[in-house]
Amino acid sequence: MTKISLLTVVVAVLASSAPANDTALVLEDHSGKDPSARVTEGPTLRGEGFQVRLGRAGTLQVEIGTDWYVLETNLSFPGDPIGWNRLGEDPTTEGSEWRVDPPVGREDGILQAAKGKHHSIERKAAIAGHRVEVSDTITNLANQDLAILYRQEWAAPTPFQPLLLAGQEIAGIRKTSENPTALLGQSDSGLGWLAEDDILRLQMEAAASANLLRISVSHFALRPGESHTFRYALYPRQKGGDYWSFINQARRDWKVNFTVQGPFDYFDLTRDMDLVRDRERLKAYLERKKLGVVAFSPWVDYDNYNYRTGRPTSREELKALGREARDAFKSVAPEILCIGCIEGNLVSLPPQAQKALWDSSPDRPQNQYPLSEPQMEILRSFDLPWNDCLLVNEDGRCRYELYYRGSGDRRIPMIAIAVYAAPGNGQHRYWMDQARFLIEEVGLDGLYIDQFSLAFNDSQRYSHENWDGRTVDVNPSAGEIARRYTDGALVGIEARRELAEYVLARGKYMLANTFPAVERMQSVPIHRFNESEWSFNLFGWEEGDKPPLAAYPCEGHLSTPISLGVRPGRDGDSRAAENYARLIHKAAIAYLRHGLLYYHYGTSIPEEGPGAGQYGALNHMFPITPLEIREGAVIGQERIVTCVSGEFRLKKRTEPLIRVFDIRGLPVSVDTEIRNQDGEWLIRLSLRDWAEIGVIE
Template sequence: MGPMVCLTALAALPAGAATPALEEPIRLPAQSVPPGQAVTLTLPALPAKPGKVILLRLRAVIRTATVAGCNYNASLRLNDHPIGRYTAAGDERLVGRDPSFEFATGHEGTSFPALAGTALMMLFAPDVNQGDAATKDGLGATFLLDITDIARGVDGNTLTLRNNLKEALPGGFGDLVVEDLAVGWADRAALPQPPTAVPERGALADGITVGNLRLSQGKAGGFALRVAEGVELLVETTVGMKGDAPSLLLAEDGVPGEGAPKLRVGKWGPAGYRLEAAWPALRLERTLEIGDGLVRWKERWTNTGDQTWGVPFRHRCFLRGEAARFWVGGSPENASLASSAQNPTLYLDSPTRRGHGVGITAESDWLRLLMWLRARAGVGELYSETLALAPGKSIDFELTLTPVRDGGGYWSFINSVRRRWGVNGTPMPRPMFLGYSLPKGEGTPAEKLRRALGHLGPITVVLGPWQRLEPDARVVTAGKYPRLPEGAPRAPGACPDLDIDAWLTLQHREAYWEQLGKEAAAIRAACPNAQVMQMMHPSMETVYKPLQDRWPIAQDIIRTAAGEAFEDAGYSKAWLYGMVEKDWGVLYYVPRPGSAYLEELLKGMRRALDQYRLDGIYCDEFSWAYSQRGYSRYDYSRWDGFSADLDADGSVLRLKCDNAFVTESAQLRMLHEVLSRGKFFLGNGASALRSVNSLPIQRFIEGGNGPSNMGFGHLSAVPLVLGNLGDETTRRGVFESVRLCLSAGCIYSPMAVNLLLEGPDNFVCKLYPITVRELGAGFVIGEERLVTTVSGSYAWPGRAASVRRYIYDADGNLQPVAAPRKMAARQKLDVKVPDKGLVIAEVVTK
């Protein structure tokens, strides 16, 4: 039996790993960069030298009074090139430390990326020494970066340090403090290697070979899948809340260790294995079977005891003999995710055979909702810290293992999942502007609308107000809620004059409905090219808290672990301002099957679609599943049969209900209201349930949450990213956001940037219509068009057609458009993209 090396055993590795001394160091002065500002430093030429790498060294923190967490608050550019996580060759740019870190205290079990695609993870700390000491590796503030691929050997270099904070922190803190800043050379062979937790395991004697796949079941309970020569995935399992709990089912033939369950292993049909593992009060039954070019992995966990038990299972996966590069939830930037239901995948890529590896997909809804993901030091985990089973109860999971042998890496994997899940084929017919801006100056309302929207070609505009929430909040903040007559009994709380009976007639909402109808009619009259939708939220409501039980939807409130109505203080203040001091708040409700709240939501949708003839509905936070498990995710007033809070030993503290699960029927009914009318639905956040995944709708991921979240949309019909990111005030800023979205295989979905765009052939509107065929790093291939920032030869359009190219330079300027080119059915399209530009090739249909 091999050594039990586990994921968070990294905490025991030596802290503060030695960094190589720089040769011929060019030392730069320390910097203190205020929030929202940048400093550019001049460097001499940095010529390449045989056997050497060029390294940038710095220590940096965001200055605060005490150590207080972290965020992506610093960006570096060399010669205006972002210094991101990976070099041009795909290697880790960070030298001498693991790409992710854990805090020395707090945030137990959570890993944070040290470096993302465009930013550095900055610790909040009083100084760089305390920043270093705040992480288990002792290097929280230290960055040693390989810049060999972007340094210029002639004409000099410029280094830009930017503080990404938008404003100063309370007390005048928030400066980006950079010390020990230097550039120099080092021997490539002397570079320290990042720590690895990949265990050594013996060979497995028994195996089944089908085609190019070999599946092996270890006598110690774990298993292995060889996908290519030199690339083999090993999977092990344990039960426990701590990441350093030793694996109990090992991927080898040795004798199981202390605490291991009783095992029974045997063949399962001609191409698979069956395993049963029995603990004193828990049983795992697992089958593995090769078929259709992948491995289907099914398992059932059963509580065989006489009380409700927590089941904190942990599946660990790694490549034999090498530290895999991971894509967690659709991004190589993620180190850990408390929830990844929207993209329930973990991909392991071989560092020695790049583009070859294995993708793991959670196929069943409950596994998607219960699982957590993380990857560190070459070992990945798919696990749960929120599962409990009642006596005699079971839960079934299904996963698949998808081999990648064509060199396409994660992109080959996720495209195969998209095809298997059937998510391709639903078109996104036109750009959908979340709001719009009107031009300044003279003109009638109709003339201003035409100047704002009429030049953009076919578009959709999403209008406010948010159904229910916003009209109520406006009335409250204006102090225009209905008041009791003099002498009437007073209401409890800080608004004793509130006439709750008059309020609950909801007559105050009528003016907002009328205004919505007028605005929609005005847009249609002035801009026949524009469709109109309304926005809604499926959970947030403006409520006077002392009388919250009077609301007809009171029984549908989300309850916290303390039994209180769930309220997010930030959103209450954002919507209600000072009225939060007068006992008003934004409370959260859940549309359970048959609930009064669900009927209220449906009633509003029908009115928008029928009475005002709107073209569709946009719904915020539609999946109830996010990358974290707080906020409105859980309701503690009931139990769904599986979800629970567990203590450090895995014992059940509290039972709860996952709103992402209980709202399935509500989501389907809401979608039916839209789709049955032949209209359009757009949701915020990707689907977390297969039944919803299968419907012809569109979803976006909010770009403001960062590039590492964009991959959550990879299993949506069209992976849209809302443009609430970057510079939204200039055309070049919007263009850079379009390119950033494409770098993650996604399509930009605009905010109110309509006045920055020129004509229908602008770089936003020309992204549409699109029906996705394939995603890639820097491109999206659709049936109607190819959108790319990557020069190359593309097997597109795949049929005889005429193709017109739209070429945009680095500022988003459209170059002269040539005549369409006729393409034969099997002819490849050669594309040359301008530096930092964009090419959109479109099938000509007229």
């Protein structure tokens, strides 16, 4: 048995983007005790191949065969220094009046309660088929707002192998709400951990080493008398159960395996209207580059530069262009979905406000900036529909985006302000108005919304003019609230649901940039992706080598398994043009390495000359209803997409069609075997792994 008496892991890489009191994640002292000491007494729940026990002091233990995993839980309270109450060994903390009741076994699970001067906790553990569901309900018993640092500390008798946080072999991670998972392993077992409630997902941090894992919530508070329930699920795994089997079971439990449409790309109606108006060219375009979903730009009211007129596009202009393009696309591809685009959290200011802000600080590079105090005075002088939802930083200043469109004497600056949606506020009303315009007035098939979840970036997420009742910074030495503020990812949940429900109730399609970050949006059947192109240097590995694992694509493992593609040459690399087709398909293979499919990002593969190729497998990935995602493959009801050799199964009446394409998207012949067994097709496919893509349909 490996016994660790003192362990300190500092995850400094996380500090750069952390809020004020998150200088590091630290996993430290257990006061000489063995944190993995086995619990031998207490009420026990028995599942298939595992059992769960709660000990007298509050320790929770999961046993799988001869292996065991132990959880002890800490709750902070304010003091000089900060104090801690514990569900686990030696739970009494001096001065806290902490009392842990014995666990009670019932038909519906095991219950245990503990209570002190500042807070109480009620834990329930229950078996739900293949998983264990645990809830910790914490109540503020004080007569003032109370900060609570909530920490789960997991331990085992031997070092974890594997030890994956959000699908990655890393020592620490923060704000991983899209993939709020950990996978712990021992020689004969594995244990998957999955956050389920919104607060735990939005605030989750983790640090791990050897046989210890800490999962923390460090920005949480309650008003007097209020409660919150942290909920998480445990997935006991027998020997051989890997990360992908855990993730696929979680996907089924969260009901995220709905049909994904595609292929997808954007289409600019002011740059490319000549193509729209030439039906033969448009037909040839869609025969070569097949599209199931096309998103029209300019966007509504934002990033709406018209490259023909050199000025922003009005709604009336956009309506005319959108209707004309919709009719043209559907005349040559009747099943195609034509959608419009809106921005999630950046809104264009009125022209007079844009000019005044520009004149106050002209010629700055394209970027996002906090407003200066004189600029804040300018902003306050305008009666904006978003005055109730402006994103305000710690210094009381708003944030604006400056970008440029056009060129030469037509180049113009455009300015947008950062906001956040919440039920009934100005941005929520604006979303609904834009959605009605696209669907009811323009007559499109749905909409795309950018930067939807707000959980992706701290600087565009938190606003400091109000408190949401949960989100705080905590003084780490005294445990007191240092700062109260609003998490836009939290307060906007119901506004996001209402927008999605409006679109879906009309039988329309919705696509959102950013994967779901909260429970209440997780299984809403809209399409989600993120932008993973900056995760890879596409010249960084050889064709045929397995692409590197990257954090950002792993966020898609619990949602629609798609990611927005790459724009070769985006970083100024002069080699991009002559390798264009190769880089597009290399990126698609990199996404498949993460179990994701590829959505175009303005892709235009040349037919001849430098960088030439075809769209290949990208034309045949959709529609797909995922059954499983794997390293190198997505297994669907309608088709299988893979870049690794293997044996696959597909249920269909007729013999499957197998297509294989090389790194340029050109068709190639490979060895295959197909046979039918009890109404199911068994296919053996031999590829040049990580350099070819096969589609079985």
